[in-house]
Amino acid sequence: MTIMKRAAGKVRLTLWVLAGLATCATQANAQSMRDVEALAKERGLTTADLMAAAKTYLPSGVKDEYLMFASSGHAGHVFVVGLPSMRLLRSIAVFTPESWQGWGFGVGDKSLEEGFPQGKSNLWGDTHHPALSETAGDYDGQWLFINDKINARVAVIDLRDWETKQIVKNPLTLSDHGGTFVTPNTEYIIEGGQYAVPWGSDYAPITDYKEKYKGSVTLWKFDRNRGRIDKDQSFAIELPPYWQDLSDAGKLASDGFFFMNSINTELATGGIQDKKPPFEAGASMNATDFLHIIDWKKAEKVYKAGNVEMIKGFPVITLKTAIAEGILHVTPEPRSPHGVDVAPKGDFIVISGKLDPHVTIYSTAKIKQAIANKTFSGKDEFGVPILDFDAVVEARIEVGLGPLHTQFGPDGYAYTSLYLDSAVARWTMGGSYGAGTPEPDWTLVHKTPVHYNVGHIAVAEGDTVSPDGKYLVSLNKWSVDRFVQTGPLLPQNLQLVDISDDGTKMPVIYDMAMGVGEPHYAQIIKADKLNSWSVYPQVGWDPHVQNINPMAPKKGMERVQRNEDGSVDIFMTAIRSHFNPEHIYLKQGDKVRWHITNIERAVDATHGFAVPVYNITASLEPGESVTIEFVADTPGTFPFYCSEFCSALHLEMMGYLMVEPN
Amino acid sequence: MSSFIDRLLGPRVSRAEASAHSLRYGTPGVLLLGARVLLLVSLFLPYWHMELQAPQYPSGLHMTAFLNALTGDVAEIDGLNHYIGMRSLYEAAALERTIGVFIMIAFVVMLEFAAYIHTRWTALLVAPVVLFPVVFLVDLHLWMRHFGLNLDPHAPLSNAVKPFVPTALGKGGIGQFVTVATPGMGLILATAASVVLIVALYFHRRAYLPLVKQQRSASPPAVTG
Numbered sequence: 088m089t090i091m092k093r094a095a096g097k098v099r100l101t102l103w104v105l106a107g108l109a110t111c112a113t114q115a116n117a118q119s120m121r122d123v124e125a126l127a128k129e130r131g132l133t134t135a136d137l138m139a140a141a142k143t144y145l146p147s148g149v150k151d152e153y154l155m156f157a158s159s160g161h162a163g164h165v166f167v168v169g170l171p172s173m174r175l176l177r178s179i180a181v182f183t184p185e186s187w188q189g190w191g192f193g194v195g196d197k198s199l200e201e202g203f204p205q206g207k208s209n210l211w212g213d214t215h216h217p218a219l220s221e222t223a224g225d226y227d228g229q230w231l232f233i234n235d236k237i238n239a240r241v242a243v244i245d246l247r248d249w250e251t252k253q254i255v256k257n258p259l260t261l262s263d264h265g266g267t268f269v270t271p272n273t274e275y276i277i278e279g280g281q282y283a284v285p286w287g288s289d290y291a292p293i294t295d296y297k298e299k300y301k302g303s304v305t306l307w308k309f310d311r312n313r314g315r316i317d318k319d320q321s322f323a324i325e326l327p328p329y330w331q332d333l334s335d336a337g338k339l340a341s342d343g344f345f346f347m348n349s350i351n352t353e354l355a356t357g358g359i360q361d362k363k364p365p366f367e368a369g370a371s372m373n374a375t376d377f378l379h380i381i382d383w384k385k386a387e388k389v390y391k392a393g394n395v396e397m398i399k400g401f402p403v404i405t406l407k408t409a410i411a412e413g414i415l416h417v418t419p420e421p422r423s424p425h426g427v428d429v430a431p432k433g434d435f436i437v438i439s440g441k442l443d444p445h446v447t448i449y450s451t452a453k454i455k456q457a458i459a460n461k462t463f464s465g466k467d468e469f470g471v472p473i474l475d476f477d478a479v480v481e482a483r484i485e486v487g488l489g490p491l492h493t494q495f496g497p498d499g500y501a502y503t504s505l506y507l508d509s510a511v512a513r514w515t516m517g518g519s520y521g522a523g524t525p526e527p528d529w530t531l532v533h534k535t536p537v538h539y540n541v542g543h544i545a546v547a548e549g550d551t552v553s554p555d556g557k558y559l560v561s562l563n564k565w566s567v568d569r570f571v572q573t574g575p576l577l578p579q580n581l582q583l584v585d586i587s588d589d590g591t592k593m594p595v596i597y598d599m600a601m602g603v604g605e606p607h608y609a610q611i612i613k614a615d616k617l618n619s620w621s622v623y624p625q626v627g628w629d630p631h632v633q634n635i636n637p638m639a640p641k642k643g644m645e646r647v648q649r650n651e652d653g654s655v656d657i658f659m660t661a662i663r664s665h666f667n668p669e670h671i672y673l674k675q676g677d678k679v680r681w682h683i684t685n686i687e688r689a690v691d692a693t694h695g696f697a698v699p700v701y702n703i704t705a706s707l708e709p710g711e712s713v714t715i716e717f718v719a720d721t722p723g724t725f726p727f728y729c730s731e732f733c734s735a736l737h738l739e740m741m742g743y744l745m746v747e748p749n
Numbered sequence: 750m751s752s753f754i755d756r757l758l759g760p761r762v763s764r765a766e767a768s769a770h771s772l773r774y775g776t777p778g779v780l781l782l783g784a785r786v787l788l789l790v791s792l793f794l795p796y797w798h799m800e801l802q803a804p805q806y807p808s809g810l811h812m813t814a815f816l817n818a819l820t821g822d823v824a825e826i827d828g829l830n831h832y833i834g835m836r837s838l839y840e841a842a843a844l845e846r847t848i849g850v851f852i853m854i855a856f857v858v859m860l861e862f863a864a865y866i867h868t869r870w871t872a873l874l875v876a877p878v879v880l881f882p883v884v885f886l887v888d889l890h891l892w893m894r895h896f897g898l899n900l901d902p903h904a905p906l907s908n909a910v911k912p913f914v915p916t917a918l919g920k921g922g923i924g925q926f927v928t929v930a931t932p933g934m935g936l937i938l939a940t941a942a943s944v945v946l947i948v949a950l951y952f953h954r955r956a957y958l959p960l961v962k963q964q965r966s967a968s969p970p971a972v973t974g
Contacts, residue, residue: 662828664905689806689825736832736905 139596142585145172153547155560155611156217156231157581162604163212165233165244170547170558170611173583173599181242181251182212182235188250189695189705193715195251198631202254204238204261205288213237216267216333216608220309224271224338224433224552228616230314232276234266241267241278241307245314247620248708250630255316258399259303259323261288265334265347266305271552275306275383276316277336279347283328287399296356302326303403304334304347306383314633322390324414325406327469328354329377330370333426333492336383338552339433341451343384346436348424352376352467371442375419377467378427378438380454380474386414410470416458417467418474421447426492426543430501431552434518435481439490439503446490446503446514448529450481482529486512491542492608494549496556496586499523500532502549504541504561510534511544511561511584513593525589533591537582538598540564545609546586555613559584559593562606570600578602621690623710630711639712640684647671654678661685661694661707663734666727669742673719675749684712695730698744704730722748759867760960773956780949781864784878785857787942792816792853795933797889801826802927812838813933814889816849833923834904841892856881860946867957875950879943882936890917 127137145151151169154176159166163183167176182202184191191199191210203209212235220230231244239257244250257263257278265279283300285291291299308320329349337344355369363369386404389395389412395402409415420427421440428437436449456462457474464475489507496502499520503512513535515521517528526532543562547555566580583597623630627639640658645667648656655677660667661684673679685694685707696705696713700721705713728741767774794815801810810822810829819838827837856878863874893915900912906924915921921928932940 664832687828688822689828739905 135594139585139594143171143173143583143597145169145174151176151614153555153558153611154614154617155545155609156219157545157562157606157609158214158217158233159604160215160607161211161213161237163214163235164604165214165217165231166601166604166606167249168560168581168599168609169614170560171583171597173581173597175599175601175603177249178603179231179244179249179251181214181233181244182210182240182254184210186704187706189707189713190251192705193703193717194705194713198251198254202235202238202240202242202256204240204256209238211237212240212242214607215264217610218267218269218276219610219612220273220311221269221271221551222273224342226548226551226610226612226616227273228612228618229311230273230309232267232269232309234263234278236262236264236281239263239278239280241276241316243309243314243316245633246617247633248623248630249619252631252633253315255307255318257305258401259286259301259305259403260284263305265331268334268336268345269309270336270345270383271338271342273309273311275321276309277334277345277383278305278307279331279334280304280326281330281332283330283351293356293358296328297354300328302328302331302349304331304379304381306386322386322395322402322404324381324386324404324409326379326409326415327352327406327467327471329379331379332424334379335427335429335436335550337429337433337451338431341429341433341436341454343382344451344454345381345383346427346429347379347381348420348427348438349377349379350423371423373422375476376422376424376440377417377471377473378420378424378436378449380416380418380458382414385412389414406469406471410472413458415471416454416474417471418449418454418457418479419464419476421445425490428493428495428550430516430520431495431497431554432519433552435516437493437501437503439486439493441489441491441506444485444488444490445483446486446493446501447480448482448484448516449479453479453481482517484514484529484531486514486531487534492544494544494546494559495554496546496549497523497554498556498589500556500586500589502544502546502559502586504544505534506540506542508534509539509541509563510536511541511559511593513586533593535584535593535595537561537563537584537595538565538569538580539567543606543608545611547611548613550610555611557585557587558611559586560609560611561595562609564605566598566600569598573602579605581606622688622692623708626686626688626710627684627712628710629713636712636714638682638714640682642686654680657681659683661696661729661740662687663692663694664729664736664740666696666729666740666742671742671744673744673746675719675722675746677719677746679717679719681715681717682712683707683715685709692733693731694733694740696727697730698727699725701725706731719746722746757868757870758865759870759957760964761867762960773952777949777953777956778864780945780952781860781875784942784945784949785860787938787945788853788856788860788878791935791938791942792850794935794938796885796935796939797930797933799928799930802929803925815933815935816853817846819846829926832904832906833910834901834907835896836899836901838896841896842888845888867953868961871953872950875946879946882940882943885936885939886917893917 153170155168157166165179169176180188180190214233215236218232219226233242239260243253245252260280261284262281263278264281268277280303283302285299303323305323307316310317330351332348332350334347351370353372357366359365420438421443423441434451438447457478462475462478463472465473486503487505487508491504491506493503499516513532515524515526521528541561541563545560547558561582563580566577569580578600581599582595585596586593627635629636646658687709692709694707725744795813797814799812812821859874863871897914898912918930
């Protein structure tokens with residue numbers, strides 16, 4: 088009894104001491120966890136909500152650990168989002184002019200023009216699949232490539248200054264979806280065509296579909312030194328008009344191959360207006376479509392040997408050659424597939440058919456074996472050998488309805504988006520990955536609901552040879568009730584999922600409204616892999632060539648120069664808070680080259696340069712020099728000004744352009 | 750002539766005497782050598798730093814003055830200074846920066862001579878070197894004063910910022926900027942050299958004054974030396 092009393096007394100004493108300490112702590116910090124609890128109660132937040140907030144909140148000045156490069160769909164840009172905060176950090180203008188970045192309003196016009204399809208002005212794009220450059224199958228943080236589905240174009244973005252450097256137009260086809268994906272050392276950027284068209288989109292009635300419409304995949308050679316696609320080292324491979332879809336490059340065990348889905352092996356031609364099955368039905372009739380297995384290293388040799396046909400001025404390995412040289416094989420895959428995703432070691436390929444509740448896992452070793460042994464179940468109607476399905480499949484797992492895309496964790500888990508279920512499935516891999524997870528191989532572990540209609544998912548570095556795990560972003564197409572009503576056009580919902588725990592713990596921890604475009608695919612890279620510039624390396628820098636422009640205006644050499652041929656060169660500098668010169672006199676009809684250098688060296692000291700009527704706006708980052716060309720065809724008095732709030736005297740940073748009438 | 754030089758150099762110490770009292774006769778020379786080394790090293794080190802702190806420059810703006818150069822965010826600071834009409838800092842102390850290294854070399858040579866001279870003339874050679882850090886700071890202050898008080902009256906912020914004297918050492922302020930001026934390692938070494946030189950003069954006097962007196966009493970007609 089006495090012992091108990093004494094013990095109780097000790098406990099009481101301890102409590103007093105603790106209470107005293109707690110009081111001290113409270114007084115010192117003014118706030119305590121009790122305040123957090125009270126606030127949570129008042130706002131109706133659960134412990135899980137508080138945990139989610141604690142995992143994603145970044146205090147001012149604390150930087151994100153990862154960067155997500157996301158396409159923007161038919162906004163035609165690239166968006167960059169920080170993780171785990173899910174803050175939109177930047178948009179990068181690519182195919183669509185964007186006035187904040189001054190892209191396409193005097194600067195970048197030539198890059199945009201380079202990509203005009205058939206010479207017609209085309210000022211938007213439909214970006215789908217960004218691809219970060221890779222070294223040995225891992226992101227190296229140097230370049231970003233992105234496709235334009237609507238006109239089959241590929242753009243190159245330099246990740247030092249986050250600016251588009253090149254746009255190439257595919258001469259053979261008019262739409263691409265199976266791109267961009269890079270080979271493990273960024274030797275090639277793969278661009279798979281989608282809706283078959285006659286070569287170069289020439290005219291042919293759809294009744295000639297089978298004979299005249301063509302499928303293709305283009306391998307764009309990337310020249311790292313020049314930071315450009317080298318069109319003269321690039322080639323294409325003709326494919327059956329199956330509407331090739333997403334693709335992925337092999338790596339490690341499957342290095343030298345790439346894989347492409349297809350969605351219309353039925354060769355459906357639609358015709359709902361004539362009571363024929365519409366495309367949606369006609370292209371979904373067969374139980375299976377074809378996974379294309381392409382040996383690109385073999386194709387490269389065939390191309391280099393000159394065994395190509397020049398079509399629309401572009402070298403093409405014909406379907407006949409591709410078959411004869413063993414470059415192309417196909418194998419059945421669940422119908423209407425979306426994603427084809429290669430596992431980190433390259434040994435498995437995961438395919439989801441939208442209308443099949445399984446993910447189907449193919450084995451690289453078995454594919455190679457089947458090719459070597461010619462284990463064919465037949466040939467398709469174009470003569471392409473079909474690898475026997477049973478000989479190449481490793482496993483099938485029922486994951487749920489509408490599986491689309493798969494990404495990988497570092498520990499043997501794979502994640503698949505389920506469009507119809509509106510969920511993300513976690514399942515275990517087998518083979519050498521099996522030991523990493525507590526659950527049995529090739530089993531569904533958990534499904535986390537997402538809101539709603541998930542398309543792609545992205546795991547941190549989840550499509551490389553060394554996935555990081557930690558975070559998964561579910562790129563949901565519909566947000567329905569998640570945000571305040573924003574009119575009938577709703578934002579996309581990008582949901583952050585914490586996948587750092589194993590088993591069934593993978594909660595959604597953040598909803599990011601994306602109200603400026605529709606991201607399709609995204610890639611998430613560790614932020615410290617990038618070597619971004621904070622200002623251009625030297626004053627007078629031309630970002631297009633990533634070097635000093637010897638013509639760039641310099642401080643003390645500002646002038647308006649009338650040339651003998653009647654053209655006018657304006658050499659202008661910009662620094663807080665003035666342009667120099669401030670008075671520009673021109674004569675109507677003058678051909679003008681307006682050179683401006685932002686001679687600032689301070690981080691973030693960006694100036695805008697905006698001219699009314701003439702449709703000119705440029706963003707001049709510190710050190711940047713640009714040249715804007717136009718004809719002064721409209722007489723008048725035009726106040727031009729700095730459009731980026733630069734300093735206390737920003738409003739005064741202006742000048743007058745005076746064009747004297749003839 | 751030679752007697753003038755003899756008188757200037759003062760009494761010589763025999764080798765035997767020097768080795769018998771190596772500490773007494775060695776100390777001044779060693780200290781003078783030490784001062785020379787400190788000054789030579791200081792040539793390669795910054796003499797003065799100024800940091801400008803403001804909300805929109807989270808890592809501050811930094812300016813460093815060497816004897817022969819002005820480095821750091823000078824262009825940026827100049828850019829900001831144009832608002833208040835201050836001249837480019839590159840125009841300040843241009844002569845000093847041109848001749849700074851030569852003066853320092855001259856100092857080293859003077860100290861070399863000072864070590865040979867065993868009379869009070871040594872002090873004359875050492876004194877400018879001792880005073881150098883003070884002269885540096887005074888010169889700096891005068892330049893700052895000159896720049897701060899002679900602002901362009903047509904500058905954008907002339908109405909808002911009146912002429913002022915920037916602080917050469919310590920904390921000051923202008924607009925939203927807090928300025929912190931601190932001595933650089935070079936100036937600290939030069940100051941250390943001054944201290945070493947004063948100590949050297951003490952030991953020099955202790956070693957050679959008795960000899961000078963002895964010499965004087967041995968040859969009374971000699972002029973004071």
